[in-house]
Amino acid sequence: MAASVVALESLLAARTLWHAGRRAAIAADGMPTGHAALDALLPQGGWPRRALTELLLPADGVGELSLLLPTLARLTGEGGTVALVAPPYIPYAPAWQAAGVDLAGLQVIEAASRDALWAFEQCLRSGACAAVLGWPAQADAAALRRLQVAADSGACLGFALRDRKHAVNASPAALRLECVRGTLSQRPVWQVRKCRGGPAPAQAFVPGAA
Amino acid sequence: MLWACVLLPQLALDAVLRRRPDPEAPLALVGGPAQLRTLHAVNAAAAAAGLAPGMRLVAAHALLRDFAMVEHDEAVEARVQRFLAAWAYRHSSLVSAQWPGCLLLEVRGSFSLLGPWPRIEARLRGELDALGFRHRIALAPTPRAARVFAGLRDGLAIPHAATMATQLDQVPVRRACLPDGLGTRLQRMGIADLRSLRGLPRDALRRRFGLPLLEHLDRLYGQADDPLAYYQPPDHFDARVELGYEVESHTALLFPLRRLIGDLCTFLSIRDGGVQRFVLRLEHERVARQGVADGAAHTDVEVGLLAAERGQAMLFELARSRLERVEIPAPVVALRLLARQLPPFVPAARDLFDTRSQQQLPWPQLRERLRARLGDEAVYRVAPAGDPRPERAWRKVEGDAARIEAAPPRPPRPLWLLPRPVPFVEPGLPGCARLADPPTADMGIGAGSPRARAVGPGSPARRGARILSGPERLESGWWDDADTRRDYYVLETAQGQRAWAFAPPGELGGWMLHGWFA
Numbered sequence: 001m002a003a004s005v006v007a008l009e010s011l012l013a014a015r016t017l018w019h020a021g022r023r024a025a026i027a028a029d030g031m032p033t034g035h036a037a038l039d040a041l042l043p044q045g046g047w048p049r050r051a052l053t054e055l056l057l058p059a060d061g062v063g064e065l066s067l068l069l070p071t072l073a074r075l076t077g078e079g080g081t082v083a084l085v086a087p088p089y090i091p092y093a094p095a096w097q098a099a100g101v102d103l104a105g106l107q108v109i110e111a112a113s114r115d116a117l118w119a120f121e122q123c124l125r126s127g128a129c130a131a132v133l134g135w136p137a138q139a140d141a142a143a144l145r146r147l148q149v150a151a152d153s154g155a156c157l158g159f160a161l162r163d164r165k166h167a168v169n170a171s172p173a174a175l176r177l178e179c180v181r182g183t184l185s186q187r188p189v190w191q192v193r194k195c196r197g198g199p200a201p202a203q204a205f206v207p208g209a210a
Numbered sequence: 211m212l213w214a215c216v217l218l219p220q221l222a223l224d225a226v227l228r229r230r231p232d233p234e235a236p237l238a239l240v241g242g243p244a245q246l247r248t249l250h251a252v253n254a255a256a257a258a259a260g261l262a263p264g265m266r267l268v269a270a271h272a273l274l275r276d277f278a279m280v281e282h283d284e285a286v287e288a289r290v291q292r293f294l295a296a297w298a299y300r301h302s303s304l305v306s307a308q309w310p311g312c313l314l315l316e317v318r319g320s321f322s323l324l325g326p327w328p329r330i331e332a333r334l335r336g337e338l339d340a341l342g343f344r345h346r347i348a349l350a351p352t353p354r355a356a357r358v359f360a361g362l363r364d365g366l367a368i369p370h371a372a373t374m375a376t377q378l379d380q381v382p383v384r385r386a387c388l389p390d391g392l393g394t395r396l397q398r399m400g401i402a403d404l405r406s407l408r409g410l411p412r413d414a415l416r417r418r419f420g421l422p423l424l425e426h427l428d429r430l431y432g433q434a435d436d437p438l439a440y441y442q443p444p445d446h447f448d449a450r451v452e453l454g455y456e457v458e459s460h461t462a463l464l465f466p467l468r469r470l471i472g473d474l475c476t477f478l479s480i481r482d483g484g485v486q487r488f489v490l491r492l493e494h495e496r497v498a499r500q501g502v503a504d505g506a507a508h509t510d511v512e513v514g515l516l517a518a519e520r521g522q523a524m525l526f527e528l529a530r531s532r533l534e535r536v537e538i539p540a541p542v543v544a545l546r547l548l549a550r551q552l553p554p555f556v557p558a559a560r561d562l563f564d565t566r567s568q569q570q571l572p573w574p575q576l577r578e579r580l581r582a583r584l585g586d587e588a589v590y591r592v593a594p595a596g597d598p599r600p601e602r603a604w605r606k607v608e609g610d611a612a613r614i615e616a617a618p619p620r621p622p623r624p625l626w627l628l629p630r631p632v633p634f635v636e637p638g639l640p641g642c643a644r645l646a647d648p649p650t651a652d653m654g655i656g657a658g659s660p661r662a663r664a665v666g667p668g669s670p671a672r673r674g675a676r677i678l679s680g681p682e683r684l685e686s687g688w689w690d691d692a693d694t695r696r697d698y699y700v701l702e703t704a705q706g707q708r709a710w711a712f713a714p715p716g717e718l719g720g721w722m723l724h725g726w727f728a
Contacts, residue, residue: 061726089626094617
């Protein structure tokens with residue numbers, strides 16, 4: 001009997017199990033996103049560490065980089081390495097620099113689509129990178145699970161930027177954010193679709209509002 | 211001066227054995243003309259079966275049916291001796307490989323750096339064992355005496371000249387390394403040791419045996435200078451392993467490759483250098499086909515790194531992954547490693563209080579792994595450049611060396627830049643009617659903007675795109691034939707994307723998409 005209680009406690013502590021409807025003690029050990037409103041929404045108070053975060057986009061250029069830039073700027077400023085694996089466009093150096101990213105820590109990796117997943121996983125697993133951004137277009141659930149495990153063993157932040165059509169599929173990512181059209185403004189807002197450690201908040205994050 | 215002599219009694223055999231995956235199997239070095247093949251040296255397993263140096267090959271085959279045979283080559287022996295001289299250079303600045311089968315090191319100069327003689331000796335022995343060479347070591351005030359003592363007893367160290375003279379007096383003439391085989395002759399004449407030899411009148415000795423004997427004696431006792439040819443380290447690395455059999459698979463090449471890389475790393479740490487670029491040369495059997503010149507008798511595998519390295523495990527992994535990507539066109543008979551550029555090696559500084567755990571892969575190693583598979587140009591950093599034209603306002607930076615300057619202040623720039631501008635059509639943009647004409651470039655509309663589609667002149671712009679800011683006139687490049695005159699605007703599409711597009715100067719239309727404010 002006692003053993004089962006202990007097991008339950010440990011499950012709760014590991015946040016693999018949580019009380020429905022109750023926002024129990026959750027360690028706010030996330031990596032701050034740099035957006036106070038988003039931090040307040042997320043149960044861990046930021047990006048989940050050692051995990052994959054999925055951003056679901058209706059198109060390119062909807063503000064996905066602006067969402068990540070405060071984090072990337074802080075990580076590169078601390079001397080960490082941020083890797084972009086097979087980005088869809090050229091990361092335009094003057095703009096990244098103006099956003100505060102230390103370009104000395106920003107590495108771009110060009111890869112054909114079949115090698116991109118491999119490179120993404122290598123970067124995540126190596127532990128050499130503080131954060132890795134990837135655009136896995138054809139990744140299925142098994143590939144995403146590999147990426148999630150790689151991010152865990154490499155202790156780094158993984159960001160997978162994918163098309164919104166994948167939102168209906170289940171995903172092993174620790175956090176899923178979907179970019180949707182805001183009701184008030186034309187600017188897109190970010191809706192949390194899944195987050196480890198609690199129910200997904202109904203509220204959306206409006207960039208630039210806070 | 212104090213001289214240490216490292217005598218290598220089985221140099222040729224050890225050089226062969228250390229490259230074989232199974233050194234315990236019986237093996238013999240075979241030399242001599244084709245009609246009269248004789249064994250030059252045998253390893254322990256072969257000796258246990260009764261084989262001995264000097265034996266005829268036929269007799270050896272009668273004793274032991276199956277043993278490996280390797281052709282004895284004086285050139286190989288000399289090359290290995292040079293390699294060991296390079297190794298010895300790590301412990302002393304004066305190294306000589308003048309006499310075959312042994313190395314001479316001046317060690318008194320090394321005492322202050324490496325500690326007293328017993329410590330140096332232990333170090334030499336440990337490293338020679340790791341390299342796989344049998345050895346005998348002795349120490350004496352003159353190089354020739356050290357050589358003689360090494361032949362007499364392993365580990366003999368006589369640092370004082372007076373003691374050395376008394377010890378030398380007792381050495382039998384046959385063991386005194388006298389020139390031209392004089393030792394045996396003198397012994398047959400009844401001269402037992404060096405004391406009685408030195409007791410003979412010098413004049414008579416010179417007339418009877420020639421000047422070299424007297425010179426040898428004087429140099430042995432330190433009464434005359436002994437000019438030695440000192441070893442000078444080469445400024446490149448070139449090593450070769452002959453396989454002795456034809457290899458067509460990659461896996462069989464890995465063992466000799468590991469040895470070669472190990473030798474390279476030993477060489478690099480001696481020079482305190484690193485390697486940035488080396489070539490693995492797979493040598494093929496020369497087949498003289500009729501009418502076809504045997505031009506490409508080898509396949510080269512280039513291994514290039516962005517920074518100088520000398521970690522053995524890392525270099526091996528890189529060389530291996532490059533090698534595995536190469537198709538082997540013909541059987542390989544030898545493997546050669548050439549490194550011409552050996553830049554100074556700067557070890558990466560690691561913070562003592564680094565939060566990253568140390569067993570994880572450092573970035574340079576990860577970068578080389580990625581480059582090995584994805585190609586040499588696959589990994590780079592980006593840096594701003596001074597040119598105002600957007601496509602030239604950034605550049606790729608490879609390696610860690612270059613400093614990244616700050617960009618000159620300019621109006622807001624997009625985070626994503628398209629590799630080349632593509633025509634941009636969105637409902638609601640002024641001038642989109644013009645694009646009913648076929649656009650100049652026909653590629654990439656769908657790639658740049660998934661929802662972009664052509665609209666007729668009268669189509670309603672329900673929640674259409676709009677101009678947020680602009681224009682910003684860019685006019686530059688008259689000097690290099692890439693003259694550009696553009697008005698840049700920040701646009702917002704119906705989907706909420708922010709686009710950076712340009713139009714011909716003074717017009718609103720003919721939009722070309724050049725970036726996304728992501």
